[in-house]
Amino acid sequence: MAGRDDAPRPTDAAWAEQLLDHLRPSADVGPVVDWLAAATGAAVCLYDDTGTVLAGTALPLERRLLADIAAGRLASAAAQDGGRHVRLVRVALPPPASAGVLALARTAPFDRRASDVVTRTATVLEVLLRAQETAAAGHRLERATADLRLAVLQLLMVEDVVAARRVAAGFWPGLLDTDTACVYVMETGPGDRDRLAEECRTATGERALVVRCPAVDAHVIVVAPRDAAGARLRALLRRRPGTYLGGSARQGLARTATAYGQAVSALAVARFRPGRAAVHAERTHPERLMDPAALRAWTARLLRPLDTLAHHTRAELLATTRLGLEFTAISAAKVLGVSRNTVRARMDRVEGLLHADFSDLTVRAAVHLALTAHMARTDDAPALIADGADAACLGDLLAGPALRTWAHDLLGRLDGDARDLRRTLRAWIAADGNAERAAGRLGVHAQTVRDHVRGAEPVLERQLLASGSDLYEVVLAHLAARDLAVPALPRTQPDLPGAPVHG
Numbered sequence: 001m002a003g004r005d006d007a008p009r010p011t012d013a014a015w016a017e018q019l020l021d022h023l024r025p026s027a028d029v030g031p032v033v034d035w036l037a038a039a040t041g042a043a044v045c046l047y048d049d050t051g052t053v054l055a056g057t058a059l060p061l062e063r064r065l066l067a068d069i070a071a072g073r074l075a076s077a078a079a080q081d082g083g084r085h086v087r088l089v090r091v092a093l094p095p096p097a098s099a100g101v102l103a104l105a106r107t108a109p110f111d112r113r114a115s116d117v118v119t120r121t122a123t124v125l126e127v128l129l130r131a132q133e134t135a136a137a138g139h140r141l142e143r144a145t146a147d148l149r150l151a152v153l154q155l156l157m158v159e160d161v162v163a164a165r166r167v168a169a170g171f172w173p174g175l176l177d178t179d180t181a182c183v184y185v186m187e188t189g190p191g192d193r194d195r196l197a198e199e200c201r202t203a204t205g206e207r208a209l210v211v212r213c214p215a216v217d218a219h220v221i222v223v224a225p226r227d228a229a230g231a232r233l234r235a236l237l238r239r240r241p242g243t244y245l246g247g248s249a250r251q252g253l254a255r256t257a258t259a260y261g262q263a264v265s266a267l268a269v270a271r272f273r274p275g276r277a278a279v280h281a282e283r284t285h286p287e288r289l290m291d292p293a294a295l296r297a298w299t300a301r302l303l304r305p306l307d308t309l310a311h312h313t314r315a316e317l318l319a320t321t322r323l324g325l326e327f328t329a330i331s332a333a334k335v336l337g338v339s340r341n342t343v344r345a346r347m348d349r350v351e352g353l354l355h356a357d358f359s360d361l362t363v364r365a366a367v368h369l370a371l372t373a374h375m376a377r378t379d380d381a382p383a384l385i386a387d388g389a390d391a392a393c394l395g396d397l398l399a400g401p402a403l404r405t406w407a408h409d410l411l412g413r414l415d416g417d418a419r420d421l422r423r424t425l426r427a428w429i430a431a432d433g434n435a436e437r438a439a440g441r442l443g444v445h446a447q448t449v450r451d452h453v454r455g456a457e458p459v460l461e462r463q464l465l466a467s468g469s470d471l472y473e474v475v476l477a478h479l480a481a482r483d484l485a486v487p488a489l490p491r492t493q494p495d496l497p498g499a500p501v502h503g
Contacts, residue, residue, distance in 0.1 A: 029128050030055045036121045040114045042106035046091065046125065049098045059105050061086065069101045078110065085109050089122045094133035145171070149211045152176075153221065154337045156256035158319040164253070168209070175209060176253065178225040183248045183259035184233055185213070185267050186220045188240070196220050196243065203232040215331035221263075223256065230279075237277055244270045247279040255375055257319065260335075261326045265470050268463035281461075286476045287373055289403040298392040299373040302366075302490045305353040320346040322371045325364055326468045354490060361432040362487045364467075365475035366394055372469075394489055398480040407480035410473075413459050421459070424452035426483050429475055433467075 029046060033055040037044040045056035049070040051063060068074045069090050077088040087110050089102045102122050104110075110118070148171060155164035165176045188196045193212060197220045200210045204222065208229045213219035222233060230247060237245045246267025248259035262280035270278040287295060306314050323332040324347045333340040351358050358364055397403075414422040424442065428449055431437035435453075439446040453464050462470035478484040 029125055029132075032121065032125055032128065036104070036117065039117050039121075040104060040106065040110075041108070042087075042104040042114075045103045047101045047103065048093060049100060054100065059086075059103050061088075061103055061105075066101050066103070070099050072099065081105075083107055087115070087118055089118055091122050091129075092126045094130055146212065149209055150214060150337070152209055153211045153223065153256070154335065156223065156253060157260070157323065157335055159254045159257075159315060161253045172206060172209075175207065176225060178253075180250050180252055181223050181225040181256070181259070182227075182230060182250050183256060183263045184222040184224060184230065185246045185260070185263040186222065186233065186237070187216075187218050187244045187246075187267060188220070189242050190218065193218060193220060196240070199236055199240075200233065203236045204229045214334035214337070215327065221260065223259075225253075234277055243276065245277040246270050247277075249280050257323055257326070258372070258375060261469050265463055265468060268457070268466075268470070269461055272458050286403060286406065286473055286480070287369060287376070289406055290397045290400060294392045294397055295373050298394060298397055299370040301392065302354060302370045303374060304490075306350070317346050317350050318371060318374065321350045322368070322375070325358075325368045325371070325472075328467070356489060359432060360487060361429055361471075362475055362479060362484060363489065365472040365479070366487055366489050368469070368472045369476065394479075395486045398476070398486060403480045407477040410460065410477045411481055411483070414456060417455070417459070419452055419455065421452050421456045424449055425456050425464075425474070426478060428453055429478055430484060433471075 033044050033046055036042075037056070043057060043059060045059050046054045047066060047070070048054050051066055065074075065077060065079075065088065069077060069088050072090070074088075075090050077086075079086045079088075084105045084107060087104045091100045091102050093100045102118070102125065104118060148167065152164045152168050155161075155167065161176070168175045186196060186200065197210055197212050200208075200220055200222055204210065204224065207224075207226055209221075209223040211221045211223075213221050222229065224230065224233075233245055233247075237243055244267055246263045246265070246269070248262035248266065251259040251262075266278040266280040270276055303318075306317060309317070320332065320336065320338075320343055323335060324343050326332070327335070329340045329343045329347070333343045336343070347358065350356075354367065356363050356367055358367070411422060414425065424438070424444075427441050428435065428438040431441065435446040435449040439449045442449065450465070457464050460470075460474060462474055464471050464474060475484075479486050
């Protein structure tokens with residue numbers, strides 16, 4: 001027990017070696033104080049400059065004497081208090097503290113050997129405390145840098161490229177000097193993400209924005225303005241079993257949210273591939289098969305209620321709604337750095353302005369189509385609608401022969417499966433992605449519905465069980481193939497009495 005004179009103590013030849021053994025990375029002062037107590041047979045306590053105990057057990061000492069030593073008025077002190085012999089030594093502490101006090105008390109006087117052990121231990125404590133502060137400062141800097149990287153990503157996600165460049169310029173000059181970038185998402189096992197993020201930064205030479213995903217604990221997001229980053233991340237992937245890589249097509253920086261969605265979609269495909277990597281295919285997207293003028297007119301008409309809002313409010317609502325449709329409200333909130341209630345409130349406001357029911361999966365797919373078309377524009381000003389174009393409706397957009405051919409080809413991939421995946425998928429979409437309701441309509445178990453939907457994913461090469469572009473493309477395919485009813489959007493009544501409402 002510490003403080004007993006008869007406690008076994010190290011020999012003169014051994015104590016210095018034992019003390020030096022405590023000088024190792026990440027060592028703490030507590031074990032050193034405990035060792036000193038055992039080596040000297042004393043009760044030991046380490047105080048900071050306020051008299052707070054840093055290690056050991058508090059001793060009944062005169063507070064003024066502690067203050068004099070901590071303030072530097074005394075370097076050390078020795079005293080005898082009744083049957084106790086007390087030794088106090090000043091110990092330098094990292095800023096903002098001035099110094100602390102190492103206090104020892106025992107019944108036997110402090111001989112030369114004991115005094116030498118105390119002096120040397122005080123030096124070791126000073127080294128360890130400085131090392132701890134340096135490590136803590138490094139961790140604080142690392143956290144601050146990580147927060148800045150996340151802030152830049154969040155600004156890009158809401159299309160504020162100017163602010164993102166301004167923040168990035170002071171810490172990573174030239175990082176966002178280009179107008180376009182690819183987004184990659186790497187997935188690793190639990191507990192390995194920090195190391196993966198560090199390896200990504202090393203692989204890209206700090207010429208890419210590497211962010212620990214705020215929404216998914218296993219993901220690292222890499223915004224890569226330069227093409228070389230993709231090859232370096234693939235090389236890193238080959239050295240890391242159990243890691244997957246999904247990449248986007250090259251997008252404008254203002255479309256970082258779109259690129260992120262593409263990368264997540266490609267990541268889902270990568271899990272089925274031997275090489276564990278996939279890049280978002282430049283496949284034929286449904287909006288590219290629609291009449292451009294009609295699509296612009298329909299999009300402008302649908303989003304027209306937002307045109308009366310202040311520019312920043314309109315942009316904030318559109319960006320939040322797009323992310324909210326791509327991911328859950330919780331994930332979107334983490335990506336944007338706001339609360340999930342804020343995400344839901346913004347989406348509720350958009351839902352009300354558009355007179356749209358976001359609980360309907362076909363409505364969500366239609367609004368997602370409009371937001372995708374809106375983001376594809378080169379400017380953010382409300383579109384001017386040509387005479388007669390106001391009659392554009394979703395049904396007309398989906399009726400084009402090219403789009404219908406695409407839809408039949410895509411859904412036709414499911415026809416060869418004996419489980420009738422196409423029937424299950426149609427019922428699941430009609431039930432707004434609710435497996436229990438779809439199972440009730442089909443007369444099967446809900447797990448069967450989930451298994452069928454999951455089985456359709458590799459056939460369609462699209463992720464369905466999570467909201468996002470892949471799912472909405474499949475929904476639009478069902479609408480174009482007339483497997484599901486086209487939702488009536490926008491729902492606002494035309495000015496002319498008795499005029500039909502266009503879908």
